[in-house]
Amino acid sequence: MTLTAHVPTPNASRYLQQLCKHWSHKFETECDPQSGVIAFPMGPIRMAAQEEALVVTIDPTPEADVAVFKKVVAEHLDRFAFREAPLAFDWK
Template sequence: MLTAEAHIATDRPGRYLAQLCKHFDNKGRHLSHRPRTHTLPDLGPDQIQVEWTDSDGTLRLPWGQCTLQAVPGTLRVRVEADDRENLERLQELVSTHIGRFSRRDPLRVEWQPSGTSVDAPGEATVPPRQRHGGRTRFIVIGVAAVAVALHLALGGTALAHTPWTGWVVGFLVTVVVAKAALVGGLALHRHRSRIG
């Protein structure tokens, strides 16, 4: 399922949430009274489902769903649809109505892909940032730092007790570089296999 989000800056997010939900709830019950220029196609009253509170709302239409959340200073809107055409239809529907309701003080609605997809029930959805997050990166960096520190400590000990200092330094540098390349290559391979 495709998703898109808009974070609309406004001093009255709850007001716009309630206005959108009441409007669509009313359209679901009184479809015969809508103007000819209205953007809703011919829908039956049972095809529009609306639920809302002061801070959250959900609009369910035959071609997708819109969820609304009012937080201080922002109205968050998320639309979900099975395909690009229906997603764009929902985006246009919400944008048009927000524009109508905010004529005196126009609001800007800028849609962004949400970064997550909604899978079928039972399938786990993990946003890419969580799946490939910074935690793994810090673990790899930590292991590399410990390995370098151990090699330097061993190298210092070997240099203090060996007459072949030049040969030992060259050998230790070669080992450290080879291990760093191996660990980096494995980390890159693992990252690519997770993405693909």
């Protein structure tokens, strides 16, 4: 099951780079200003910066608690986006 959220923000590139840097101390990450991938234990997190949105995609492992996975991602991004928080996640 793959879930994707389009998160409205004009700071998508900044937030994806901050999240990648934050988790790079614990997990394997790949990141540039337009995209990022984090090898998270519950499954990979992929992000893409658009002009007015951050597109976040998670691929939970079969044993992952999907609700917790979504919450962890949202809470961490909200920390970096404290001026805009809470960000709107429309998981589909």
